[in-house]
Amino acid sequence: MSQQAADTQVRGAKTASDTAPQAPESTQSRSDAVQRTSMVGALNLALGHEMQHNDRVVMFGVDVGTLGGVFRVTDGLTERFGEERCFDTPISEAGIMGAAIGMAMYGFRPVIEMQFDAFGYPAFEQMVSNLAKMRNRTRGDLSMSVVVRMPYGGGVGAVEHHSDSSEGYAAHTPGLHVYTPSNPSDAYHMLRQAIRSDDPVIFYEPKRLYWEEGDLDTSANPLPIGQARICRPGEDVTLISYGPTVPMALAAAETAAEYGYSVEVIDLRTLTPFDEHTVCESVMRTGRAVMVHEAPQTGGFGAEVVARITSRCFDYLERPVERVTGLDVPYPPPGLEHLYLPNEEKILGAIATLYAEND
Incomplete structure (x- = not known):
């Protein structure tokens, strides 16, 4: 699917209906x-x-x-x-x-x-x-x-x-x-x-x-270990990511906003400990969620996140949680990695799926 096609699909779907270590001190101004x-x-x-x-x-x-x-x-x-x-x-x-x-x-x-x-x-x-x-x-x-x-x-x-x-x-x-x-x-x-x-x-x-x-x-007080960051607030969809996929999640949220989606982006920052509270509080507000990571889907950390959401937020979900991940194949040669990895287009497609009419 091209970027234009993904954007069109998104637009159409929307209109259709442990104790953390101490933070290091700093003596700098x-x-x-x-x-x-x-x-x-x-x-x-x-x-x-x-x-x-x-x-x-x-x-x-x-x-x-x-x-x-x-x-x-x-x-x-x-x-x-x-x-x-x-x-x-x-x-x-x-x-x-x-x-x-x-x-x-x-x-x-x-x-x-x-x-x-x-x-x-x-x-x-x-x-x-x-x-x-x-x-x-x-x-x-x-x-x-x-x-x-x-x-x-x-x-x-x-x-x-x-x-x-x-x-x-x-x-x-x-x-x-x-x-x-x-x-x-x-x-x-x-x-x-x-x-x-x-x-x-x-x-x-x-x-x-x-x-x-x-x-x-370097003088700032960092977030405690085990606390996720809400990088972008939103009301319609919770987009959960970490590490290398955070920038593409933010880019997808920007594009989705052009078509009326208000997407909240969460950067987990730490997988263990996992900030279940921040994730579930967001999903309870939005009712829809997408999990994004580069690792293959089967057995990936996203499966644990989806399980936690389903367990705690089941009555709040409008649709099943979507996942955008690497493929369940060995990592491909460099010329094919763009097909293997998550990207903004795939994330927009997942958001569109959350708003697609029920079959």
Whole structure:
């Protein structure tokens, strides 16, 4: 379906009828703290600030030292803090994860990078069996202050093992917290909050948004972890997304407004903990909902969101909840990823379905 066809369909359908970690303190004045930066710049700044604040924070992974990471998120940290605090490792993701777990047991706060989220699969056993369970296994005697940075998602013309969206695996694992920012401000503040958490955090960074710029106020008080953000208020439809799909959700809401739809856009920000209250309160007002994420539909985190909505909001729903997701196939070659991924056109089609006349 073309963009014009989707717009026409939308127009026609409408007219037819756990305790969060403490927020990092800042000693900067507001005027000095506000800046324009990319998500990469915000993440780099957050790492530098936390490494300066606490000498127990260390950063390591493949190419994160001298090179500064393949996306340059760790650029300059080795020169600034030394090879003992930011260093390269062999290509062994299981070893990287295991080393981080051991260091956390001895009081360090390691931040590790998997380079691409699909590269983290060899470390899955360590993540599920030890990282997620160690704090509970010791009844809190050991903290597990590990942040696993996971560049994830598609939309950048990369091949299959560079474009996965594996957040559902982590969200399904009790003991792991899953954060995924959609803008530079959240990237900065949420990474600092993650590093200060005594629980392990899988920090999913949307690659397609790495170079998107936004305002960052390092002195601002961030939202608490576990609280979603209403990015755009609305009255007719609740559009729920996170990470890389938030900008396309906002774009779809703008287009839908031209045809009379008032679409509320929610950025979940964290999957675990999940802000069920904000989502359900919105759906109870609008009566219609669309869930958007890049991961395949079957078993995706959106299925859990839809289940929660159906359980709590059933009597308020005008129509079944729609999902716009990646396809249930292995990630395609770069030339076909536009067919695989969610986009504004598909979201508009889902909104139209919510207003289509009953058969």
